[in-house]
Amino acid sequence: MSDIWAIMIFVPFLLLVPIFRGRSARGKVQDMLEASFAEQVTSMDGVEVRAIELEAVHRWFGIAQWDRSGKLMNLDAQWLCRAHDGSYLLVIATGSMPEKETVIHWTWRHLSEERARQSLLHKRKAYRAVFGTYPKK
Numbered sequence: 563m564s565d566i567w568a569i570m571i572f573v574p575f576l577l578l579v580p581i582f583r584g585r586s587a588r589g590k591v592q593d594m595l596e597a598s599f600a601e602q603v604t605s606m607d608g609v610e611v612r613a614i615e616l617e618a619v620h621r622w623f624g625i626a627q628w629d630r631s632g633k634l635m636n637l638d639a640q641w642l643c644r645a646h647d648g649s650y651l652l653v654i655a656t657g658s659m660p661e662k663e664t665v666i667h668w669t670w671r672h673l674s675e676e677r678a679r680q681s682l683l684h685k686r687k688a689y690r691a692v693f694g695t696y697p698k699k
């Protein structure tokens with residue numbers, strides 16, 4: 563009977579370990595992205611703007627691929643950012659690990675408010691947080 567209790571405790575533990583490892587790894591990627599983002603500078607209407615001056619209003623986490631040893635091989639993410647003047651940017655991060663260190667490249671795309679709204683149409687909670695009310699059908 564005690565073997566059954568041991569199994570009933572051990573099996574759920576085995577099922578939960580990968581979930582917690584995945585969340586931990588995702589947190590590391592988010593930290594890496596935020597640190598890299600803070601170092602970036604972009605040009606808006608001919609004026610240099612530091613990334614930390616932008617407000618990341620929504621983040622889409624794409625993929626993160628790890629090798630068997632636990633090293634990050636590839637990643638991608640997209641952030642919708644709002645500048646101090648109310649303009650929007652889609653910031654795309656792609657990362658790879660050609661050598662020992664992960665290299666993250668950032669691509670900046672200016673968006674109209676309409677395109678920014680469209681990008682959040684399928685994310686009701688995020689849409690309300692950024693623009694107030696969700697559009698009626």
